[in-house]
Amino acid sequence: MSRVKDENEIVAPGDLLTEEDDVRPSSGVYAEEGKIYSQHIGTVKYGSNSVRVQPMDGRYIPEEGDVVIAEVTRVSYSRWNLDLDSAYEGTLDISEASDQYVDLDEDDLTDFYDVGDAVVVKVTSVSESMDVDLTMLDDRCRKLDEGRIINISPHKVPRVIGRQGTMVQQINEKTNCHVIVGQNGLVWINGENPTVAAEAVKKVEEEAHTDGLTDRIGEWIDEQIEGDQ
């Protein structure tokens, strides 16, 4: 009985990870006859008595508590439908869009948000049949009026944000931009050097599984900014 793959090793689907008795399968893995296998190309992570595989890539699946960037696709009488760049769209009810009283017969929902508007929004609940409810009533939520949105793998979001936000903070400071990273992999960028910021984000995504990334990204941004002067 042994651990076949170690912490942070990269594995492929069908790779045997461990045959240990006391290890519980967590996400990205499955168990069969006492053996635990990977379901993804990804990185092995052990917990105190569990093992999971962090996938390299995959489309976004909404989870309660996620703050994401979304686009309004439809406006109805009392709610909006939003595209979360996922197989599952989200619904924002008027009661979650404003804490003021709204007279639906007087006011038009498009006064708040119209089709095509981009917003930062939070996922409040996801039902078993994948109905996703959203809210704007959170400090982090807002409408995005300018700037651009790029796309990264949702699985690389933690790396782009960095431990305690250090990676995204560095990008913000060095490029003089405001970057908001949605859990769904949509990243909003606005500021002085948005192209460099966007490329830096993409670079972190590509090299997420390597070491010394924060310093390398910092140096790279400096070079780019200098080159543009």
Next chain:
Amino acid sequence: MGDEETEWFDEDGNRVDGRKADELRETTMEVGVLDEADGSAMVEIGNTRVIASVFGPQDLHPKHLQESDRAVLKMRYNMAPFSVDDRMSPGPNRRAQEIELVAKKALEPALELEHFPTAGIDISMEVVESDGGTRVTGITAASLALVDAGIPMKGMVSACAAGVVDDTPVLDVNGKEDKEGNADIPIATINRTDDDTESTEEDKITLLQMDGDLTTDQVDDCVSLAKEGCIKLYEQQRRTIMQKYNASEGGEQ
């Protein structure tokens, strides 16, 4: 189709393209070849080249096709007009429809579709050049594309065809051997690193078709041969996906 009988093996046991009976054609695999698709791969075996793409999980329309507890797979197989010597007019055809069905069944058992209720996963196989074994090459490429897209899988699916020429089982039939030979047996298998490659009880064959006129022993031999091919292809698939992340292959079979 000339007057002479084809000499399937020369005096050294080499086939029409110089291979031995149990040899695979030269194989190249590449993953992440298309930018728009969520996952993609290209597999080239001899002169057969197939590009596969995966989109999903994504919204599935029309709604009545959705399944409340799992994702639904849609498979497309298409041959580019210039992929065959005698140009093929674009458009749907029955052979393509059949291949779509069996390819779907070859891949489905390896996929954890319950992770994505109501969603759809679209798989596409485009044959850009054909010289025998397009469906198995397509399945091998599709499996790589599924991994690239991050779809959770129990193992990697590889596929290979065996045939019989001159009463001899041969691995990975090329176009000529397929057309003029005595049989064509494509199979697909789900593979994991700890497979007992000798086992005939625990192997998982998800595609099996047979065209021809053989004894049961010959069929057994062909299946066994094709399985060997599947294993070699799996090893190459695994290397290919690991190389994308500059990972060493570690933990060989």
Next chain:
Amino acid sequence: MKLNERDIRQKVKEGERHDGRDLEEFRDIEIDAGYINETANGSALVKIGETQVLVGISIDVESPYPDRPESGTIVTNAELAPMADRDYESGPPRGPGVELARVVDRGIRESEAIDLEDLCIEPGEKVYTVFIDVHVLNNGGNLIDAASLAAMAALKDGYLPEYDEEEGVLDRDSKWKDIELSTEPVTATARKINGETVFDTTREEEDAQDARLTVSIDQDGQVVAMQKGETEPYSSDEISQAMEKVREKTEKFRSLIDEAVE
């Protein structure tokens, strides 16, 4: 996304693009001529940035049209493979696929790059048909320019197989002679975004475009084909300017093709 469209339109006025290019700058162009080993009678895979278009040439022998007994035929077809774009679904030819085929075809036909009478085997009986099949593999924007370039490179790579008149059989594996091209037309599309001229748009930039003008030019600098698309009108001056810019931008295309076919 609409936000990106607005941002693209705004930045264009400042001479900036999301990927840092100049407004008239092309992305890296790669041409792989002879991409198909055995089956096609000529082929080329062109990559412009992330856009990938594969063109294959297939030669057949058919009877000529009754009103043109000594002319061979050219047939151009374009397929937008569903793998190329999340928004493409399988099904019958879509509008954009048909337009793409016709624009690629026009550049080749109107320039008379291929002498149709050269394709005649037996007047009134047998002529060569040249099929140009455009297969879009990845839509990263600017399919027209990529497809036109690939078609040209594929034709330059292309050959006519031998036709055995006695047996009445086309020997597809044999090469009789290269496809002769009397000229090499090259094509580029000038696009208008918020009043500015932009070349080689990405997919997102195309969502933000107001109009486009595709121009094909032959080796003598003659304009042989044009196609305007999208909604906003062009002024005559804008059309003249676009032609000149296309002439300039396509100068390096011929040498790129030549290098690839070597």
